[in-house]
Amino acid sequence: xxxxxxxxxxxxxxxxxxxxxxxxxxxxxxxxxxxxxxxxxxxxxxxxxxxxxxxxxxxxxxxxxxxxxxxx
Amino acid sequence: xxxxxxxxxxxxxxxxxxxxxxxxxxxxxxxxxxxxxxxxxxxxxxxxxxxxxxxxxxxxxxxxxxxxxxxxxxxxxxxxxxxxxxxxxxxxxxxxxxxxxxxxxxxxxxxxxxxxxxxxxxxxxxxxxxxxxxxxxxxxxxxxxxxxxxxxxxxxxxxxxxxxxxxxxxxxxxxxxxxxxxxxxxxxxxxxxxxxxxxxxxxxxxxxxxxxxxxxxxxxxxxxxxxxxxxxxxxxxxxxxxxxxxxxxxxxxxxxxxxxxxxxxxxxxxxxxxxxxxxxxxxxxxxxxxxxxxxxxxxxxxxxxxxxxxxxxxxxxxxxxxxxxxxxxxxxxxxxxxxxxxxxxxxxxxxxxxxxxxxxxxxxxxxxxxxxxxxxxxxxxxxxxxxxxxxxxxxxxxxxxxxxxxxxxxxxxxxxxxxxxxxxxxxxxxxxxxxxxxxxxxxxxxxxxxxxxxxxxxxxxxxxxxxxxxxxxxxxxxxxxxxxxxxxxxxxxxxxxxxxxxxxxxxxxxxxxxxxxxxxxxxxxxxxxxxxxxxxxxxxxxxxxxxxxxxxxxxxxxxxxxxxxxxxxxxxxxx
Numbered sequence: 108x109x110x111x112x113x114x115x116x117x118x119x120x121x122x123x124x125x126x127x128x129x130x131x132x133x134x135x136x137x138x139x140x141x142x143x144x145x146x147x148x149x150x151x152x153x154x155x156x157x158x159x160x161x162x163x164x165x166x167x168x169x170x171x172x173x174x175x176x177x178x179x
Numbered sequence: 180x181x182x183x184x185x186x187x188x189x190x191x192x193x194x195x196x197x198x199x200x201x202x203x204x205x206x207x208x209x210x211x212x213x214x215x216x217x218x219x220x221x222x223x224x225x226x227x228x229x230x231x232x233x234x235x236x237x238x239x240x241x242x243x244x245x246x247x248x249x250x251x252x253x254x255x256x257x258x259x260x261x262x263x264x265x266x267x268x269x270x271x272x273x274x275x276x277x278x279x280x281x282x283x284x285x286x287x288x289x290x291x292x293x294x295x296x297x298x299x300x301x302x303x304x305x306x307x308x309x310x311x312x313x314x315x316x317x318x319x320x321x322x323x324x325x326x327x328x329x330x331x332x333x334x335x336x337x338x339x340x341x342x343x344x345x346x347x348x349x350x351x352x353x354x355x356x357x358x359x360x361x362x363x364x365x366x367x368x369x370x371x372x373x374x375x376x377x378x379x380x381x382x383x384x385x386x387x388x389x390x391x392x393x394x395x396x397x398x399x400x401x402x403x404x405x406x407x408x409x410x411x412x413x414x415x416x417x418x419x420x421x422x423x424x425x426x427x428x429x430x431x432x433x434x435x436x437x438x439x440x441x442x443x444x445x446x447x448x449x450x451x452x453x454x455x456x457x458x459x460x461x462x463x464x465x466x467x468x469x470x471x472x473x474x475x476x477x478x479x480x481x482x483x484x485x486x487x488x489x490x491x492x493x494x495x496x497x498x499x500x501x502x503x504x505x506x507x508x509x510x511x512x513x514x515x516x517x518x519x520x521x522x523x524x525x526x527x528x529x530x531x532x533x534x535x536x537x538x539x540x541x542x543x544x545x546x547x548x549x550x551x552x553x554x555x556x557x558x559x560x561x562x563x564x565x566x567x568x569x570x571x572x573x574x575x576x577x578x579x580x581x582x583x584x585x586x587x588x589x590x591x592x593x594x595x596x597x598x599x600x601x602x603x604x605x606x607x608x609x610x611x612x613x614x615x616x617x618x619x620x621x622x623x624x625x626x627x628x629x630x631x632x633x634x635x636x637x638x639x640x641x642x643x644x645x646x647x648x649x650x651x652x653x654x655x656x657x658x659x660x661x662x663x664x665x666x667x668x669x670x671x672x673x674x675x676x677x678x679x680x681x682x683x684x685x686x687x688x689x690x691x692x693x694x695x696x697x698x699x700x701x702x703x704x705x706x707x708x709x710x711x712x713x714x715x716x717x718x719x720x721x722x723x724x725x726x727x728x729x730x731x732x733x734x735x736x737x738x739x740x741x742x743x744x745x746x747x748x749x750x751x752x753x754x
Contacts, residue, residue, distance in 0.1 A: 152433050157639075174418065
């Protein structure tokens, strides 16, 4: 399992990291471990699809966590 | 002193002014330019001919103390699309016009003599002069020359050599307070300025009393609430300031919606190298400015000053769409090369979205290979110097596709499709298809809801809810484009209701009127319908509201296809 962070969430953390898979692990659990406050989070994507914080991850999943972003 | 309309007739070289008629009083920016173009321009006219008019209008809140109110609108019949066009840009000109009490500048006719002209706008009115020195010069030299002569407070609107050649991708430049350039980019309005032979317009707002406010107390109170909403929202108050709009590269790549190699794939291997995160670190490491405002009163500061390796200025207002076009779409994973292209395009005066999409098509056609950064810069120079190939390239993606007989040409109504794949971000596809402007992401920015989860969430890969989403955003955007406000205020006012109310209160306090939220929706709908009706009268039908057929082919990683029926797309106009 892999976790990728973007923009301000990289500060003091990392860009990309292998994550030890534990059966039943949720996105929320990982955010907690990384000390990322839910209000900071904009989009969560697993394998290029949007998911919610309660999503249960699988062993080969790639989780991407983005802060609230804008642009255009 | 009530606001005035100035009419500049380039056939007779005469200027007149008149009072604002009652029906135009509540309009500004896009609402005003589109209303005037629809009322006064023959829809079937040649965009470069005597019947077209070039209209400049500040927004309803321009020139006031309201945060982020510095957008200037320009309108005309577009040489690129053949339909109505409005584009807006930052810089100082909108505030300059508003302080002079100029509601709108309407330029019509064509001069007989083969010479360039300038317009001097100040407290005494508008003066037309022959311009013998700056013809053929790039926008940076025009700005430098004029600020040396006229001082650092002058507002400048100018066109580059590509506008002089009247090519369909030519844009119009607007000076920022620090001599950088913002662009009235899309739809070839620089070619309309070129047809009227106006090299530049200077605007001097010294010795003017400022913009009158009907209810100053109410205006000030609402202005505070509005600025607070902008500062508190994480997008307008933080993300845009730190990473610019280019922060979108990585999220669009992750979602599989980053068009790559002329819209073949949805992800780009070199995404990290051209991302907002990399741009931030590059700028910081070269003593540039990570954040920068394009006009006084901008609190969002999405712009930046990007320096080269020797810490010398390269470009500013370096946007996601430009970086996507030359980066992922052309497979060039080098920000410095793309920054060089951005500088060059500002100087010669071409739209950086149209030109980037066009280069992708030129690569498809085999003129240069994908990924060839130096070859790309060479083609841009050909456009600026007007070689026969350069003139074809300077007419945009559709013209190059036709000249080289290829079918993978991403355009709607002849305008290049920007930085979001409509198959994997379906809401934006509805905006591309239906906007009277041609393919324009800003017209109804569904990315907020489809990808960024601002203002709710509508699944980007499903058809459900996209038409309604695009319609609601296009209606709201038509109003915001009329206020002179930057479209990025939409992020906070979608999420913070008090910010929205404050925006309406400021418009009411400025003019002593009492618009409601319903009135705003009505006005947005009216603007869209007016633009749509102009296009129908110009010869468009519902069949022009379609995406190119290659979008029926699936795109990775989701194998997404464009699968809206004609009836579904046409239902957009049911309002």
